[in-house]
Amino acid sequence: MSALETFLDETPGEVRGMVVRGGRFERLIIQRESDPPQHRLGARSVGRVTTVDAGLKGAFVDMAAGEPFGFLPLRKSDRVAVGDKVEVEVSAEPREHKGVTLSLIGAGEGEARLLRPGPTVAETLTRLAPGVEPRAGAAAMRAxxxxxxxxMAPGALFAHLGVRLMVERTRALVAVDIDHAPTPGRDGRRDKTRANREGLAQAARLIRLKGWGGLVAVDLVGTGHDGAAILAAARAAFGDDPGVAFGPVNRFGVLMVSLPWRETPIEERLRGADGRPSLETRAVDAVRRLGVALADDTATPYLTLRCPPAVAPMAGALAARLGPRARVKADPALTGGVEIDEG
Structure with missing residues (x-):
């Protein structure tokens, strides 16, 4: 892979964009046809104020997309009342069963409605990687x-760096643990410095890939760190976003970072309330795999996707958009995965 690549996967029911930097996935953007367009990052709508909560210093806004309503933080100078029409823009997508977070554009007119959709996946890829043409087709589906x-993985091993990384999200914060395996015969202190620098870079990458924000606690390798060097490495890893804030390394060797929330976390997009892949996720995933098989095998008249009966109706409707060679069959013998057969 080159230094910077992008992929655009337009599987029926869902569009995904991937950014790859230096051979590693940096971003995964997912937009589903089932997403309310008013809830996408950057979407602008007219909404009606339903509640003003002085304790939360904000208001809840109905944008004709159902509940939960969007939350609009208010400054002291903002004057809104219940029933007012306001023009708002999504600054953070839904997460943790909460509605979108909004920014106030100004007074609104007319009924609650979408004024302008947020950027498409293709437009987001163009912003993140200007001048890079996205790869599509089977390559994008595999990516x-x-x-x-x-x-979806909780961590990663970077053997060539001697670094094992765990990145886990709790309700309170994101916990990052950087572990280092010393190399015999090498300068241990220098190795630890390198491990922390590389660990911070990979932790920041994985957090971006997962779509996470909030408070991040990074447990660094060792103690007695050079605070300025660690801060420089953290800034290089997490970027120059003005919404990012860094704390000093404490005496326990922990660095605190605050990241802005903007996107729905990937695991919340893909999993249901029970923590398992949702029915929609399973159906789209099955159709994506069928799409790859169809691209790889252009000679067979048609391919049949066998899937669990619960998945088959949704998968069948989506697979029909792949063309006449795609077929779907419910198989009661399958409870989890899918099978693809010739003919």
Whole structure:
């Protein structure tokens, strides 16, 4: 892979964009046809104020997309009342069963409605990688599956760096643990410095890939760190986003970072309330795998996707958009995965 690549996977029911930098996945953007367009990052709408909560210093806004309503933080100078029409823009997508977070554009007119959709996946890829033409087709579908696998994993081993990384999200914060395996015969202190620098870079990458924000606690290798060097490495890793804030390394060797929330976390997009892949996720994933098989095998008259009966109706409707060679069959013998047969 080149230094910077992008992929655009337009599987029926879902569009995904992937950014790859230096051979590693940096971003995974997912937009589903079932997403309310008013909830996408950057979407602008007219909404009606339903509640003003002085304790939360904000208001809840109905944008004709159902509940939960969007939350609009208010400054002291903002004057809104229940029933007012306001023009708002999504600054953070839904997460943790909460609605979108909004920014106030100004007074609104007319009924609650979408004024302007947020950027498409293709437009987001163009912003993140200007001048890079996205790869599509089977290559993009495979990249999509690989990116999802890494985004859903809790950690990674970077053997060539001697670094093992765990990145886990709790309700309170994101915990990052950087472990280092010393190399015999090498300068241990220098190795630890390198491990922390590389560990910070990979932790920041994985957090971006997962779509996470909030408070991040990074447990560095060793103690007695050079605070200025660690801060420089953290800034290089997490970028120059003005919404990012860094704390000093404490005496326990922990660095605190605050990241802005903007996107729905990948695991919340893909999993249901029970923590398992949702029915929609399973159906789209099955159709994506069928799409790869169809691209790889252009000689067979048609391919049949066998899937669990619960998945088959949704998968069948989506697979029909792949063309006449795609077929779907419910198989009661399958409870989890899918099978693809010739003919």
């Amino acid at each position: 999509s599956l690989e990116a999802e696998e890494e985004a």
